[in-house]
Amino acid sequence: MKILVLNGPNLNMLGIREPDIYGKDTYDDLVALIRKHCESSGIEVQFKQSNSEGTLVDYIQQAFFDKVDGIVINPGAYTHTSVALLDALKAVQIPAVEVHISKVDEREPFRQISYVSYYAQKTITGKGFQGYLEAVDFLKEYTA
Numbered sequence: 001m002k003i004l005v006l007n008g009p010n011l012n013m014l015g016i017r018e019p020d021i022y023g024k025d026t027y028d029d030l031v032a033l034i035r036k037h038c039e040s041s042g043i044e045v046q047f048k049q050s051n052s053e054g055t056l057v058d059y060i061q062q063a064f065f066d067k068v069d070g071i072v073i074n075p076g077a078y079t080h081t082s083v084a085l086l087d088a089l090k091a092v093q094i095p096a097v098e099v100h101i102s103k104v105d106e107r108e109p110f111r112q113i114s115y116v117s118y119y120a121q122k123t124i125t126g127k128g129f130q131g132y133l134e135a136v137d138f139l140k141e142y143t144a
């Protein structure tokens with residue numbers, strides 16, 4: 001099984017600012033955590049991060065040609081604005097889990113809307129980095 005973990009804008013800044021919301025661990029820590037989890041489950045995993053909407057669309061499309069079985073996506077702020085990311089997910093038809101580190105449902109009203117949720121098979125919020133591991137486990141079961 002092959003999984004893509006895709007992170008959107010500013011998630012490369014994890015651990016550098018706003019530790020009260022996103023924790024003190026870094027993006028590299030996140031990658032290491034997920035990599036270890038996938039290794040122990042025999043899952044092949046690739047990681048991509050971009051601050052650009054179009055590049056994220058390109059990465060989703062590339063997942064189709066790479067025959068990726070599942071996508072774990074934290075679209076960052078594009079969650080709340082991007083029909084393009086939703087359309088890309090619909091185009092590739094790869095099972096996807098949407099992850100948010102913070103409790104988006106308890107934050108500002110503009111974070112209550114998620115376009116990606118219209119496609120995602122599951123959405124996990126407010127569980128910190130653990131949410132990514134749960135997403136991997138869900139995809140493993142879902143695609144079995």
Ligand code: CA2
Binds near residue numbers: 010079100102111
């Ligand atoms: O809770 C999440 O994972 C979010 O997707 C994170 C996005 C935010 O726009 C979404 O509403 C919820 C923002 C990621 C920004 O990450 C930072 C990390 C460190 C310092 C500043 C921002």
